[in-house]
Amino acid sequence: MPHVKVMNLTREITYAEALNEALREEMRRDENVIVFGEDVAVIGGAYRVTKGLLEEFGPQRVFDTPISEAAIVGLAVGAALMGLRPVAEIMYIDFLTISIDQLVTHAAKARFMSGGQVKLPLVVRTQYSLGRVHASQHSQFLAPWFLNVPGLKVVLPSTPYDAKGLLKSSIRDDDPVLFIESGVLYSTKGHVPVDEYLIPLGKADVKRAGDDVTIVALSRTVIEALKAADKLLEKGIKAEVIDLRTINPMDWDTILNSVRKTNRLVVVDDGHKTGSISAEISARVSEEAFDSLEAPIIRVNSPDIPVPSSLQLEKAFMVDAEKIIKAVIKIV
Amino acid sequence: MPHVKVMNLTREITYAEALNEALREEMRRDENVIVFGEDVAVIGGAYRVTKGLLEEFGPQRVFDTPISEAAIVGLAVGAALMGLRPVAEIMYIDFLTISIDQLVTHAAKARFMSGGQVKLPLVVRTQYSLGRVHASQHSQFLAPWFLNVPGLKVVLPSTPYDAKGLLKSSIRDDDPVLFIESGVLYSTKGHVPVDEYLIPLGKADVKRAGDDVTIVALSRTVIEALKAADKLLEKGIKAEVIDLRTINPMDWDTILNSVRKTNRLVVVDDGHKTGSISAEISARVSEEAFDSLEAPIIRVNSPDIPVPSSLQLEKAFMVDAEKIIKAVIKIV
Amino acid sequence: MSNVIIVEETPATEYRTLALSREEFIDIYKKMLEIRRFEERVEKLFLVEGELIGPCHLYLGQEAIAVGVMKALRDDDIIISTYRGHGHALARGVPMEKLMGELYGKEIGTCKGLGGSMHSAMCVEKNIMFATAIVGSGIPIAAGIGLALKYRSSDNIVACFFGDGAATTGAFHEGINIAAILQLPVLFICENNQYAYSLPFTKSFAGKNIAAFASGYGLRSYLVYGNDVISVYKVAKEAAELVRENRSPVFIECRTYRQRGHGVYDRALYRPREEVEEWLKNDPIMKFSKKLIDSGLLSQKELEDIDLEVRERVEKAVEESRKAPVLDFEELNKYLYASR
């Protein structure tokens, strides 16, 4: 019913389009916002997230850089030190390994180690490509590393709505933000309001309410968790699905409140199991809600091997609704 | 009683000397072993771990490189692909951020992604300098990241004895090993056998037996845990202290067996709490020994801020015996 | 930067004076055509049949480089390749069905289906020790290979392929400097196809050309017209011998053109049409076949027969790959560590 949609003042757009809108709106709002990275200007990004920005804002504000990931983040650090709000793109999170010195040893620490003299309002946008047959060197889910980097904020949106609202907040934030998109989600669609809105960093989102078990997920795995919740409902199990949205800072209150209600927790993310984000959540919940837990916390993760290229093998490697359902059934 | 010592065929040497012996013995044993890195040859390393190697083995096998961390590990990858056993030094683990692409996206994945065509018997030696007033950019404890990198083995020795035996095994291992030393431990002394010995990778070590609580620690924090165990004994609490030695692969059996005995676990490491190695241990133990746990698992870590430079502030920042004792007392 | 040695096209009139037999000319032509037909077929499998998916970077237009360089090397010399590596693999003699099998993600593939197109050139049997998908990263790795060769007093060398985009990475700089400082037997081959994805060379690299820049590290450096297989061969031959004898690095920049998009799905509309047309007129295979005829080495008919044979072999590789099984997921773990 298109009529109803108009009344709600939303339209269906893709995750990539939502990100593009966020960039566009923030660039219109604040001329300190500039965008650069590999292939972001002339072709509008490898995945078209920055499409049309060059045309609207010109080459001073939107430009292509050489293949120099260390320098790209270094540029952002320098520009941010001077009060600009750079949004730098690193095409794949795998290449961020080349920028980590700038991101972790510089951006995340500059404010603290200078005794608060500076602030660094920069955003590094990147994406992880798990699920697109990209093989070991282009499919890493490196997000857990950045959980362990105080000074950085880390955001992983799961829907077009979240992607837009969170990116806008990230750009306005005065601290360095690592904004990790999911490559397979770029083409997924969802309702996004016509009017401007922001989503605060550091707040998780209850994407589905339920009493029987809490499923904490993030980014792509939220979609799988919601599918799982649908199927679990058919079996009479009411799962609460929490989308973390940001992992640094982490919204412990929302997680703990839910677990205190459901007494059961399944944590899901796209990383290898050992040393995962799920591990931190499991550990912290055990510490703080030990007495509420009526069953062990179960983590649903990828196995501890690099990502195989073959379509079928990659599918077997990845977390999906079925694996989440299995985990839930183990503990309810 | 020096006489007894001779009977036991050990002598007291430092952690740095033990590492030096390991390198020396392996270089004598196998001419495929070569050593390079910044300042390792002429001056024998910033912390003298490679002292005298140039003199004994000559400039073909021991050489200084320019300040090029990406290339240093890249050199090791290439040399290992050809069957050499390079031992590359990265002076501080902080600079390893510049080599991470080579270490994580190349060394750790080459075997898997080539379908097992190659092996990479390389060692990257590095050290973390927490505890030496080195400030934020030179005191990072980045070990947790490498827990999440399948394909890599990761070793963190706590004593001269372990340092020697583990480094020798690392050099003989056919896979890429990240060998993380502790800067503050270099000058600590301990008994080391005169005869050759090896310590297997992937096996934890029960450094102290006890029934009341399990303390899992690694590297520098093992020393603090042992101090804590001493003091706890005075209070009548018998703590079992497990030294992980390697975190990848992790020796789950030893940890789980101990927890099944003591029913209580404190996990200690030198990292920031959120996203720490301790988180993984806590999560896994909760999963596998949920019913054995009679109290929540407690983690003892550094806080989630960069390392302050000031002597007093750094001390307050770090894990020590007292903090471990406090944690134990909470749950026994 | 006068110390760059510039080598232009080799005229057909010179062909008979080269120390190459007719068989060798045929072999060169066949290899180039194998790459061409293989890549064209792969392109169709992606875009028309939709049977293959994922990232894939075609070597179309650059055939003269892989074939010219490989011809100049010994079979036991080492190769470091890239994600745009199908051409390197075929020029080195990797069986077509192993390469195609890898694209299909099958167990018969060079990497048993674990690597995919971007790593498919990795074939230890053929001494292709690595095929990286990270721009520039092969350069320090090649230095490491050179280190091992030098340490073992081998008389082999390592040839390292990379694109113009690699020249702006830190790894390039660190790797070449270290190879020069340590005097390692590495032959660097930069395939300057004018684009790094959508970025034209002039907007990527502040130096005049990459060869001149490399000469700043004290490397002997060549700038060769990369669409002429014989010119590439001659330069690579000379360069390889220098590396072999002096145990020190040499640099070759090949000017060429990426005839398609960056990846198989990229339509590359950012390139000026005249530029594309100009380079297509100078297609390396067209050029070479014309010269083969002009010099009387091969007839049009012989060239066509080769084409038929090659096409058949490509089709056979496709069929074999289709039929082949995928590795068992439960077994993947065994490819992780060499020692447990």
Add this chain to the structure above:
Amino acid sequence: MSNVIIVEETPATEYRTLALSREEFIDIYKKMLEIRRFEERVEKLFLVEGELIGPCHLYLGQEAIAVGVMKALRDDDIIISTYRGHGHALARGVPMEKLMGELYGKEIGTCKGLGGSMHSAMCVEKNIMFATAIVGSGIPIAAGIGLALKYRSSDNIVACFFGDGAATTGAFHEGINIAAILQLPVLFICENNQYAYSLPFTKSFAGKNIAAFASGYGLRSYLVYGNDVISVYKVAKEAAELVRENRSPVFIECRTYRQRGHGVYDRALYRPREEVEEWLKNDPIMKFSKKLIDSGLLSQKELEDIDLEVRERVEKAVEESRKAPVLDFEELNKYLYASR
């Protein structure tokens, strides 16, 4: 690489012809001496009193560079410094007690005691926006500063200091190339003190000199004798104006010498004794004071009075630092994020 502009020592006879007043000469001398006495005192605090600990990299022997360059810049130009930054800070006018306080880890320090010696030069009040302890990392950051200056159409420039060791890092290469490609107003100042820790320059860098290498990126490049403050000043003045006007990067390599070890505990026995002696004979402060006397600008007595005054100020900084409090650990959290 003929396009490097080489500038040698400036003779005393030229002093009166320069557009510098006597006051300015005195100020230059005073700044150099401040660095000298400050660093000598710090060295004692580490090695004799044992009152300071941790890593510390002295600027002894390089005073002419910091002072010459700062004199050539405007106060509102931006500086990127390093772990060997005490000299940059003092030359820029950072109060001695703030610098010394930082070495003592006290709240009065430039970084409130959170940074320590390696970051002590960071002083936003004085437009020193960063002092990095990671070799080479300041170079892309400086490019980013330049980007902001250019974007805002400011007529300020940024001067980025680094050592000879930085020239072998990937960050150097990526940072300079990007500054050149984007045409950013950055003045690169390489303090080539002949050593990167224990590694002599000739074993570190395969190119002839760093300036020549930078000219390969199309940068105007100078090679200046860095132990002569007036030569450094003249070159920096010309270079800074070029950067300011053209909004594009310029490179200066200063030949100098690290008179002490790499860090304060390093006895640097790896350096040939004759080399050390030769350079000590050419000490920048000795050289400059002699020329000041020769040119009749200052008398020996005046120089000595300056010394006394400077020493007193250093001692006062030590005393203030000793007395000052350390930050409260519980408060550290508030320096982590700018917004919560």
